[in-house]
Amino acid sequence: MISYPIYDFNEERPVSQERELRIYVDGKVLPRSDARVSVFDASFQSGDAVWEGLRLYDGVVFRLDEHLDRLWRSAKALEIAIPLSRSALSDAVYATLQANGFRDGAHIRLMVTRGERRTSGMNPQNVGGRATVVIIPELKPVPETPPGIRLRTVGIRRPEPDVLDPGIHSANQLNSILAKLEANRAGVDGALMLDRAGFVAETDSSNIFIVRDGVIATPWSTACLHGITRRATIELARANGRDVWERDVSLFDVYSADEVFTTGTVQELMPVVEIDGRVIGPGTLGPVTAELLSAYRELVRSGRERVHATRA
Numbered sequence: 001m002i003s004y005p006i007y008d009f010n011e012e013r014p015v016s017q018e019r020e021l022r023i024y025v026d027g028k029v030l031p032r033s034d035a036r037v038s039v040f041d042a043s044f045q046s047g048d049a050v051w052e053g054l055r056l057y058d059g060v061v062f063r064l065d066e067h068l069d070r071l072w073r074s075a076k077a078l079e080i081a082i083p084l085s086r087s088a089l090s091d092a093v094y095a096t097l098q099a100n101g102f103r104d105g106a107h108i109r110l111m112v113t114r115g116e117r118r119t120s121g122m123n124p125q126n127v128g129g130r131a132t133v134v135i136i137p138e139l140k141p142v143p144e145t146p147p148g149i150r151l152r153t154v155g156i157r158r159p160e161p162d163v164l165d166p167g168i169h170s171a172n173q174l175n176s177i178l179a180k181l182e183a184n185r186a187g188v189d190g191a192l193m194l195d196r197a198g199f200v201a202e203t204d205s206s207n208i209f210i211v212r213d214g215v216i217a218t219p220w221s222t223a224c225l226h227g228i229t230r231r232a233t234i235e236l237a238r239a240n241g242r243d244v245w246e247r248d249v250s251l252f253d254v255y256s257a258d259e260v261f262t263t264g265t266v267q268e269l270m271p272v273v274e275i276d277g278r279v280i281g282p283g284t285l286g287p288v289t290a291e292l293l294s295a296y297r298e299l300v301r302s303g304r305e306r307v308h309a310t311r312a
């Protein structure tokens with residue numbers, strides 16, 4: 001058991017998005033304009049990389065340990081050797097945040113690519129050296145009151161484990177991008193994606209929950225990411241004495257729900273106010289979503305998340 005370093009961010013420095021970001025690339029923290037990877041990088045050429053999206057609250061990255069677990073699992077599935085220990089990688093995340101003077105409201109994209117290829121070509125054996133580590137922190141505070149989003153069911157389906165296991169959090173986001181193109185064309189905020197059987201999987205970038213008669217349901221994780229906010233939400237709802245079911249969720253279920261909300265590190269819990277032109281429940285932040293959002297916000301700032309168990 002070790003504790004992650006909690007940096008003292010008291011050394012207040014003026015921070016704004018205009019100031020050039022400092023980005024970590026393979027051991028160096030560089031100004032954004034100097035932060036580069038090779039055009040032979042496997043991620044640039046093929047999306048051959050794993051990544052995590054993290055969020056900083058009061059100087060602490062929420063559930064960094066769970067994110068590192070998922071990163072290591074994804075890397076293992078793709079046979080990418082992460083070139084740092086868990087504690088060295090967490091130190092690198094905090095050092096990059098410190099270099100930017102960030103103590104709150106930052107979202108961090110942590111990437112590990114297979115590395116630079118000797119020659120172009122998809123074969124992982126074309127990579128001779130070590131994996132590339134990139135850490136990009138940006139200020140993306142969440143709005144105090146979530147605005148609510150409108151979704152559209154799109155034609156493109158989420159792949160299942162027989163095609164591409166959604167448990168692998170890979171940098172290849174083309175499936176999501178195709179979905180987002182459809183949503184953008186429809187003029188809505190996001191895409192509602194179905195699995196092969198036509199049940200709801202998740203959105204293009206977040207997990208989804210429905211509430212009916214106070215009972216909460218979320219799709220099985222066969223065709224969606226095992227979201228860390230999803231898991232925290234299930235724990236919080238159960239701790240509040242609510243029933244939570246992982247089950248098949250149909251379009252009928254979402255259209256007729258009292259409330260629908262999404263979960264993800266970037267947007268926390270976000271009410272869905274309209275799906276395919278149908279107003280959902282009250283068409284605004286519903287009471288169960290509000291209850292869970294408030295519990296989530298308490299959790300992320302509670303300090304209970306400050307000490308993390310880790311493996312060397």
Ligand SMILES: Cc1ncc(COP(=O)(O)O)c(C=O)c1O
Nearest residue numbers: 205206207225227228229264265
């Ligand atoms: C496809 C997809 N679903 C769901 C999520 C939400 O996961 P988490 O709560 O771990 O941020 C993400 C986040 O990256 C995602 O990419």
